[in-house]
Amino acid sequence: MYLHGTSKINAKGHLEIGGCDTTELAKEFGTPLYVVDEALVRQRAREYVEAFRASGLNFQVAYASKAFSVMAMCAIAEQEGLSLDVVSDGELYTALQAGFPAGRIHFHGNNKTPEEIVMALDANIGCFVVDNFTELKLLNALAGEKGKKANILLRITPGVEAHTHDYISTGQQDSKFGFDLANGSAYRAVKEAIEQPNLVLLGVHSHIGSQIFEVEGFKMAVDKVAAFAIKVRDELNVTFKVVNLGGGFGIRYTAEDKPLPIREYVKAITDAVISNFTAAGFPLPEIWVEPGRSIVGDAGTTLYTVGTTKEIPGVRKYIAVDGGMTDNPRPALYQSKYEAVLANRANEPAEETVSIAGKCCESGDMLIWDLDLPKANIGDLLAVFCTGAYNYAMASNYNRIRRPAVVFVKDGQADLAVKRESLHDIVANDVIPQRLRKAPTGK
Incomplete structure (x- = not known):
C-alpha cells in the first residue's frame, strides 16, 4: 500500500x-x-518555488486552477506565493471572490468570449495568453475601448509530442491550441502583435502535454522556443522577456507511474533555458510554469x-x-x-x-x-x-x-x-414554462 x-x-x-x-x-x-x-498541497507548491529559486532565474509558478478550482485552493495558492492560471470566467470569478491578486492571474483559453475578456480587463489581470489571430484582434479592440494596454503571451505549438495520452497531448503540430511554429503562424503572430497599439507582448507560452514522466520533451521544447526567440530578436528586433513552459508534470497514481521529483523537472528546464539563451547572447527571460495536477x-x-x-x-x-x-x-x-x-x-x-x-x-x-x-x-x-x-x-x-x-x-x-x-440545488435553476404548467382543476 x-x-x-x-x-x-x-x-x-x-x-x-x-x-x-x-x-x-x-x-x-x-x-x-x-x-x-492541505499540508501536501503546500509542500508541492513549495517544492516548485524552492527549485526555481535555486536556479537563480526570475520566475512565476502559476497554479493551473483547471485542475481544482475552489476559493480555498486559491487562498492557499496566494499564501504560497503562486500566480494563478484561469481558463474561464468561472475560474476568474472564483479567484477574484477569493481575493486573489488580479495582477498575478493569467487568462488562457482557445475561445475567450468578449464578455470574458472584458471581465478580465476590468479586473486588471496580469496577462492574457493569446491563442489565435481572432483573439489577438479582439483583445486589442476591447482593450482600446477601455483605454488600457493588455500584457500578452502568444501560445505557440512547438511540435513536441510528449509521452502521454493522445487526448491530453497539446504541444504537437495538429492541435486546437496555439500558433504553429512549423508553418510560420507563430512568426506572423509576433509581427501582428507588435503592431497592435493596445497590446504589450511579453513573450511566448508553450505546453507539450500532461502526466509527463521524463524531461526530454521539456528540453526539446526549450530548444525550439529559444531558437524562435533568437529569430524574432534578429529579424524583428523583439526580445521576449517571458518564456512560459506550461505544465504537464506527472504524478504517481499507481505503481506503474514513475514521476520524477519536482526539482528534477525544474532543473532540466532551467538548465536548458540558461544554456540556450546564454549561448545566443540573449538576456535570460523570466520563466513561468503552470503546474496543476502535480500540486493537488x-x-x-x-x-x-x-x-x-x-x-x-x-x-x-x-x-x-x-x-x-x-x-x-x-x-x-x-x-x-x-x-x-x-x-x-x-x-x-x-x-x-x-x-x-x-x-x-x-x-x-x-x-x-x-x-x-x-x-x-x-x-x-x-x-x-x-x-x-x-x-x-x-x-x-x-x-x-x-x-x-x-x-x-x-x-x-x-x-x-x-x-x-442539496436536492434543492439540483432543481434551483429549473424553470417550468407557463404553457407546461398544470391547469387548475375545476370542481
Whole structure:
C-alpha cells in the first residue's frame, strides 16, 4: 500500500489523512467526500518555488486552477506565493471572490468570449495568453475601448509530442491550441502583435502535454522556443522577456507511474533555458510554469460507502459505491487507473479481487478494475487515492446525482471547503414554462 503525504494507518486500523480519521470524516460530512491533504498541497507548491529559486532565474509558478478550482485552493495558492492560471470566467470569478491578486492571474483559453475578456480587463489581470489571430484582434479592440494596454503571451505549438495520452497531448503540430511554429503562424503572430497599439507582448507560452514522466520533451521544447526567440530578436528586433513552459508534470497514481521529483523537472528546464539563451547572447527571460495536477493530484482522496455487490462466477465480482463517474469521470474518459483501500479496515489482508462500479446508469461507470481488497461488506468505506486533480473539477450532475462536499484536513482539523449539493440545488435553476404548467382543476 502506497500512502501519500500525511496519510497513514492509525492504531484503529483506519486510514488517517492530515491527522483526521477518515471514518470520522465520513460520519461528519457524508460520502462521497473529497478529502484534501492541505499540508501536501503546500509542500508541492513549495517544492516548485524552492527549485526555481535555486536556479537563480526570475520566475512565476502559476497554479493551473483547471485542475481544482475552489476559493480555498486559491487562498492557499496566494499564501504560497503562486500566480494563478484561469481558463474561464468561472475560474476568474472564483479567484477574484477569493481575493486573489488580479495582477498575478493569467487568462488562457482557445475561445475567450468578449464578455470574458472584458471581465478580465476590468479586473486588471496580469496577462492574457493569446491563442489565435481572432483573439489577438479582439483583445486589442476591447482593450482600446477601455483605454488600457493588455500584457500578452502568444501560445505557440512547438511540435513536441510528449509521452502521454493522445487526448491530453497539446504541444504537437495538429492541435486546437496555439500558433504553429512549423508553418510560420507563430512568426506572423509576433509581427501582428507588435503592431497592435493596445497590446504589450511579453513573450511566448508553450505546453507539450500532461502526466509527463521524463524531461526530454521539456528540453526539446526549450530548444525550439529559444531558437524562435533568437529569430524574432534578429529579424524583428523583439526580445521576449517571458518564456512560459506550461505544465504537464506527472504524478504517481499507481505503481506503474514513475514521476520524477519536482526539482528534477525544474532543473532540466532551467538548465536548458540558461544554456540556450546564454549561448545566443540573449538576456535570460523570466520563466513561468503552470503546474496543476502535480500540486493537488496526490493530495486528494475520495471516500465512498460500499453498497451492493454482484458476482459472476468465473468472470468478475463487482462492488458498487455511492459515487462514480459523476465525481470522477477520468476512468471513463482516459482509462485512468487508481489505487484504493478499505479505509475502515486498512490493515486487513486482501482476500479477493474485485472491480469497483459507480452508481450511474452507464455500463462504462467503472472506477477501478481488478482491485485486491479484504472481503467488503455493505457500509464499508472505500478510499480512492490521488483524486485531487480533475475530479471535483470535472464533476457533473449526471443522473441528477449531487456533487460531493470537499474538506481540507490539516493537523487534525477538518474544514469544509465546498458544501455538498442539496436536492434543492439540483432543481434551483429549473424553470417550468407557463404553457407546461398544470391547469387548475375545476370542481
